[in-house]
Amino acid sequence: MSDEALLAGMAAGDADAMAAFVRRHQGRVYGLALSVVGVPAIAEEVAQEAFVRAWRHAGNYDARKAQASTWLLTITRNVAIDVLRVRRELAVEPAVVAEMLISPTNDSDRVADSERITAALRALPREQAMAVLLSVHFGLTAREISEKEQIPLGTAKTRIRTGLSRLRAMLEVSHG
Amino acid sequence: MVDPTRCGDVADALAEVATGAASGPDRARVLAHLADCPDCRRELEELTRVADEVLLVAPEHDPPAGFEGAVLARIAALTAEPGAPAVPAAPPPPPAESEPDPVVTALRPRRWQRVLPYAAAAAVAGLVGAGLVWQATSEERDVAASYRETLDVANGRYFHAAPIVDDGGTQVGHVFLYQGEPSWVFTVLDDTVDPGAYEVVVTTEDWSEPVAELEVDGSGGGAGATVDADIYQIERVELVGAGGATFTADLSGDSPP
Ligand SMILES: [Zn+2]
Numbered sequence: 001m002s003d004e005a006l007l008a009g010m011a012a013g014d015a016d017a018m019a020a021f022v023r024r025h026q027g028r029v030y031g032l033a034l035s036v037v038g039v040p041a042i043a044e045e046v047a048q049e050a051f052v053r054a055w056r057h058a059g060n061y062d063a064r065k066a067q068a069s070t071w072l073l074t075i076t077r078n079v080a081i082d083v084l085r086v087r088r089e090l091a092v093e094p095a096v097v098a099e100m101l102i103s104p105t106n107d108s109d110r111v112a113d114s115e116r117i118t119a120a121l122r123a124l125p126r127e128q129a130m131a132v133l134l135s136v137h138f139g140l141t142a143r144e145i146s147e148k149e150q151i152p153l154g155t156a157k158t159r160i161r162t163g164l165s166r167l168r169a170m171l172e173v174s175h176g
Numbered sequence: 177m178v179d180p181t182r183c184g185d186v187a188d189a190l191a192e193v194a195t196g197a198a199s200g201p202d203r204a205r206v207l208a209h210l211a212d213c214p215d216c217r218r219e220l221e222e223l224t225r226v227a228d229e230v231l232l233v234a235p236e237h238d239p240p241a242g243f244e245g246a247v248l249a250r251i252a253a254l255t256a257e258p259g260a261p262a263v264p265a266a267p268p269p270p271p272a273e274s275e276p277d278p279v280v281t282a283l284r285p286r287r288w289q290r291v292l293p294y295a296a297a298a299a300v301a302g303l304v305g306a307g308l309v310w311q312a313t314s315e316e317r318d319v320a321a322s323y324r325e326t327l328d329v330a331n332g333r334y335f336h337a338a339p340i341v342d343d344g345g346t347q348v349g350h351v352f353l354y355q356g357e358p359s360w361v362f363t364v365l366d367d368t369v370d371p372g373a374y375e376v377v378v379t380t381e382d383w384s385e386p387v388a389e390l391e392v393d394g395s396g397g398g399a400g401a402t403v404d405a406d407i408y409q410i411e412r413v414e415l416v417g418a419g420g421a422t423f424t425a426d427l428s429g430d431s432p433p
Contacts, residue, residue, distance in 0.1 A: 171226060
């Protein structure tokens with residue numbers, strides 16, 4: 001059954017559809033949560049909450065705007081970042097994690113649909129890729145990135161914006 | 177808004193709205209600009225899509241045993257009506273590929289919308305209200321949809337939308353409320369109202385204050401502001417025109433039963 005059909009079922013209150021949806025996506029959701037918060041017990045809480053929100057908002061999912069997996073991952077990231085904002089002691093070294101996320105040594109664990117974006121991130125100047133990952137993945141603001149990387153605020157802002165724009169250009173090209 | 181924000185002034189903040197990291201005030205500023213800039217709305221949509229794809233780089237990782245059951249238990253708890261029997265009489269489930277959890281079977285016949293706790297109910301009410309608002313015209317719906325997407329993407333906390341009406345009950349715009357740190361209110365008036373300045377006045381149980389000024393030109397206008405309140409505390413948002421016209425969005429009717 002497609003993700004769209006499962007989400008439609010969830011929107012109608014069908015818990016079996018929910019169960020199937022959880023089984024299909026739990027590794028991905030938990031993996032993302034763990035990469036952001038770093039602590040398994042907290043990552044599990046985050047992942048659970050993400051699925052609860054997906055259940056609540058299933059009727060709001062629009063297949064024309066995003067793939068179901070991407071939609072679910074944005075929800076997961078949002079929950080994880082909410083947790084990080086309260087518990088600053090987590091994610092001690094987001095820059096190190098960000099490096100790992102696009103490091104070739106991780107390629108064996110990589111999910112097939114991430115190859116395109118991984119290649120594009122590697123093709124960016126390293127500091128732009130880092131700024132984008134810190135912003136997207138960890139929800140760090142330009143100000144926080146400028147403090148962590150010890151660069152001027154304007155530089156941090158430019159890295160995020162330029163990095164995203166270049167990624168867009170690369171992804172458009174690879175779409176053919 | 178004497179000097180409307182130009183695209184270049186919001187470009188950096190727009191990128192941070194796309195990644196989800198923008199602060200509340202930055203987000204409000206960007207949304208205010210998006211109200212009358214289709215180019216930036218399209219830009220935000222594209223950058224958001226790119227930013228979301230970045231999330232795919234995280235490796236998969238199996239959660240601890242029992243994860244699926246824990247999620248389903250939470251949903252069952254969420255769906256259970258207070259005081260209702262734990263397992264109501266339910267028709268037997270149709271054959272499934274795997275044996276359904278009894279708790280899951282029990283909740284199938286229920287309509288979950290009726291029984292959510294308040295925070296979720298507010299989000300649902302917001303969506304329902306927004307759905308009504310968006311039936312106005314396709315152009316308005318597109319504008320509203322772009323806000324909705326921004327809101328969804330920006331933080332994932334619940335939000336609320338309601339129509340703004342004139343004395344006669346005719347819809348002249350809409351209000352969006354967003355729960356966050358800080359919360360904010362965003363109002364849009366369409367091109368049927370008289371041009372000029374409108375004061376945005378927010379009323380809660382405890383206070384009533386102007387929070388922003390909205391400048392309407394021939395094509396309508398929008399303005400937003402952060403507010404020191406949870407959105408469920410807001411009872412009313414009024415737009416008071418210099419010429420005396422007042423438009424109102426009544427939010428008190430959306431309180432939980
Ligand atoms: Zn613009």
